[in-house]
Amino acid sequence: MITRSSALLQRPETPGADVTPLTLQSAWQNQLSRAIRDPRELCRRLGLDDTWLPGAEGGHALFEVRVPEAFLARMRPGDPHDPLLRQVLPLSAEGESVPGYVADPLEEAAHTPGPGLIHKYAGRVLLIASPACAVNCRYCFRRHFPYDANSPSRAQWEGSLDTLRSDPSIREAILSGGDPLAASDRQLAWLVERLEAIPHLERLRLHTRLPVVIPDRVDDVLLDWLGNTRLQKVMVLHINHAQEIDQAVVEACARLKAAGVTLLNQ
Template sequence: MTSDTDLKEAAPGADAAWQDDMRAGVRHVRDLAALPLSPAERAAAQQAAAAHKVRAPKAYLDLIDWDDPNDPIRAQVIPSPDELITAEGELGDPIGDHAFSPVPRLTHRHADRVLLFPTYQCAVYCRFCFRKESLTSIGRGYTREALEPALAYIAQHSEIREVILTGGDPLSLPDNALAEIRARIEAIPHVRLLRIHTRVPVALPSRITSGLTASLQGRLMVTVVTHFNHPREITPDTETACRTMRQAGFVLLNQSVLLKGVNDKVDVLEELCRELMYRLGVKPYYLHHGDLAPGMAHRRTTIAEGQALAAELRKRVSGICNPTYVIDLPDGGGKVPLGPSHIEGRDNETWRIRGQDGKVRAYREVVA
């Protein structure tokens, strides 16, 4: 039986630098007392952290400018009393994880892919997380036995092509647990791709070791979806982590969340998307509209604001650097694009389409 509750385990001989990084950071509410916060800020943070888990490695805390109360890294991990205010319409299960969970630790919303939750623990707890209600209430780590019903379900459903490890953060698990999970999944013949959603390369880059990448290599194509939200999160250490994953043959994508006061300026998004692609070799994949997670109204932009940002970003950066602005609809409606439509109208075979320069042009379809 394996558990990652304290993130203490590692495969024999593995580099333990990441474990030291975790121990030197914030792991409990009481650790907030060591941070350079005012007494009032500390009391407020401790109150919010008592309601939702707090954890941040030292490497990520070191990115914070403590003299700036609006620092974008600080806003993502330091608890705020605003989190305790639930606005009308916010949801405990914003995207329908529980409603589409036929067996424990698995969500099956889309025909050809499933979410698999090997752990409900994270290396860093983001204050805006849409699963924070579940992560706080469930709080369970990895065991072989816990995954058996989910793995049996995948084996019984031949339409499943992708297994997405999420949680919690799967890369917070030790190498031997990851190797075990990968081997069990790749033994199911109809599964073609293993996808991993993780914040570890951002907040705990020392965890990305050759041992970790080796534990995930096998028959399956591997895609790692990172979660960078701000260009300040891109450092020499994250660059090294992403290079290690690229050299292992993994496809790297990034999902960002649009957060008020963090990355809701086009200059910030432009720098983030350029550096992800040009420096890290990570394709900006999705820019998520903020989910209806409880206590997150203070970090959520309007859809119109997001559309305006996405339209301006598209003018500034190439297609390969452009993420798709999406919303993950409640009740399992899935991700749908929110970008502006360039179609102004249609008259039979002739379409009126607005170009990026703002001019509307006629385009007549010519087909056999």
């Protein structure tokens, strides 16, 4: 199984790689590194009875559990049907074979002109800016995505960016993943600096759950590079239920808006 963790270990120089020593980590990186990755621990913390454990452990073997504490804190203890928990709790049904199931439902493999690049629609290109996520959602359509082949080094990024440089019809760059904001600000600023040097690019779009699952991700360092790019900035959050929105999420969204970011939700 290719996991986001293994992709990170294999490519320490990728934008998604967190090679910052523990003592130098920012608050959000610290929370990311302490996320729950044990299905037994997830069930224990929420007071779920043992009937949920076999499914949780079976699903975890297929796609690992990852739940940051800030997201866990919004779940109702003792409620196996909590809408936030249901997004992250593996169930035994994940191991069932279903006719017609495919590992690449968006047929992205057929639209990958270079490592880390998906070009499926006219006028826009998607960049896999990080193979990692802050939360692993059970419904993820990229759970089988070949991150090991799409975690470019900086030198490989230059080759992929040539695709954008040579096509003036491309007006929008979409940072995706994984979760693009799981990458360090240093790496993201490096990538965005190259994007904004492409004269025909007008818009930068980020698809991310990080401002929701770890609101501390929206810190001054992020707002500095994001707020100062010449590109129009659009951030598409991924909020599935009203209970995900607590005061910290509201404040993170307000900070993004104040930095000139247009916020959307999918």
